[in-house]
Amino acid sequence: LKYKRRVYKIVTLDEKQLKSLHTRANLRRFLDYVQNGQMEKVTKMCSKGLDPNFHCQESGETPLTIATGIKKPAKVIMALVNGGAILDYRTKDGSTALHRAVEHKSLESLKTLLELGASPNYKDNKGLTPLYFTVHPNVDPVFSETLLHDHATTGAADTQGWQEVHQACKHGLLKHLEHLLFYGADMNAHNASGNTPLHVCAVNGQESCARQLLFRGADRQALNYANQTPCQVAVIAGNMELAELIQNYRQEDVVPFRATPSYNPKRRSAIGLLTRAPSLSTLNRPPSPCPSDRSSLPFSSASSSLSDGSVPPEMDTASIVTGKPNHFFLSYFMYDLRMLFRRCFIEFSLFVFRLEWHLLDV
Numbered sequence: 001l002k003y004k005r006r007v008y009k010i011v012t013l014d015e016k017q018l019k020s021l022h023t024r025a026n027l028r029r030f031l032d033y034v035q036n037g038q039m040e041k042v043t044k045m046c047s048k049g050l051d052p053n054f055h056c057q058e059s060g061e062t063p064l065t066i067a068t069g070i071k072k073p074a075k076v077i078m079a080l081v082n083g084g085a086i087l088d089y090r091t092k093d094g095s096t097a098l099h100r101a102v103e104h105k106s107l108e109s110l111k112t113l114l115e116l117g118a119s120p121n122y123k124d125n126k127g128l129t130p131l132y133f134t135v136h137p138n139v140d141p142v143f144s145e146t147l148l149h150d151h152a153t154t155g156a157a158d159t160q161g162w163q164e165v166h167q168a169c170k171h172g173l174l175k176h177l178e179h180l181l182f183y184g185a186d187m188n189a190h191n192a193s194g195n196t197p198l199h200v201c202a203v204n205g206q207e208s209c210a211r212q213l214l215f216r217g218a219d220r221q222a223l224n225y226a227n228q229t230p231c232q233v234a235v236i237a238g239n240m241e242l243a244e245l246i247q248n249y250r251q252e253d254v255v256p257f258r259a260t261p262s263y264n265p266k267r268r269s270a271i272g273l274l275t276r277a278p279s280l281s282t283l284n285r286p287p288s289p290c291p292s293d294r295s296s297l298p299f300s301s302a303s304s305s306l307s308d309g310s311v312p313p314e315m316d317t318a319s320i321v322t323g324k325p326n327h328f329f330l331s332y333f334m335y336d337l338r339m340l341f342r343r344c345f346i347e348f349s350l351f352v353f354r355l356e357w358h359l360l361d362v
Contacts, residue, residue: 046083060092065100068109087118094125120152141175154185161192169200194225202234
């Protein structure tokens with residue numbers, strides 16, 4: 001609220017007018033306009049200075065999350081964003097507008113939010129992403145494909161360690177499973193019981209998903225925490241045909257994906273930023289060792305790893321063994337020397353200044 005007051009003072013708005021605009025009655029009226037899809041009135045109230053980033057007192061929803069549930073949400077969502085609505089502003093339960101778009105099964109809302117720049121990887125209070133909620137029998141697989149195309153990351157797990165692939169195998173969602181595996185989901189991920197997706201197929205008798213996993217190279221000998229293979233789990237569950245399929249599947253029949261997934265070229269992947277190799281410019285100018293996030297490169301862990309005394313992930317460890325010079329390490333070493341000399345110079349200058357000031361007082 002203090003920040004908003006500072007912004008309002010900068011743009012020379014009347015605080016009394018803003019207080020009268022943000023009364024409970026006006027906020028309820030604004031939510032009604034959003035609920036009824038009255039885009040003109042929404043735009044008018046936002047233009048007067050109403051902040052669309054607030055929670056409904058009864059439901060805890062935001063205007064943007066409410067807009068995802070109406071019949072024709074695209075224009076209302078754009079009006080809210082143009083009026084200052086934050087795309088990833090959370091509800092009281094930690095959900096974003098993308099979570100609500102999936103829950104409302106509104107593909108128009110989902111695509112509109114993604115095109116406006118909403119992040120598909122924010123988690124709610126339970127640690128679940130919008131992609132996790134798309135893996136459900138009542139949700140069309142196109143929702144999963146749309147999010148994955150916009151660089152949604154896989155691997156979100158609930159309290160029992162169940163990831164998206166586990167849920168797809170539990171419900172027999174073959175199309176969802178195909179999209180997840182194609183975009184790099186871990187087909188051998190373990191949940192809290194140590195069960196892999198193939199274990200889940202064996203328990204629930206999902207033969208089509210089991211065939212897909214085996215066809216793409218899932219580990220048939222993976223053990224859960226009870227030291228049981230998927231074949232043994234299928235026998236215990238009474239799914240004898242599925243157990244025979246898993247036991248007799250030949251390695252020669254495994255066909256991994258050869259095509260590469262297609263991504264939205266307008267959006268950058270957070271994974272790519274984390275795993276990319278350092279460029280020449282970053283080697284010549286290492287990131288600042290200052291702990292402040294503002295002085296370091298985005299997603300850069302080089303300075304933190306050096307401060308811990310460990311080898312940076314980008315460093316070629318072979319040079320340590322062979323004794324050959326490593327330019328990446330040398331660049332950081334020279335940078336530390338320069339910073340040390342600079343600090344010494346500053347300290348010396350301060351000492352001379354204080355000494356001169358003391359002599360003048362005397």
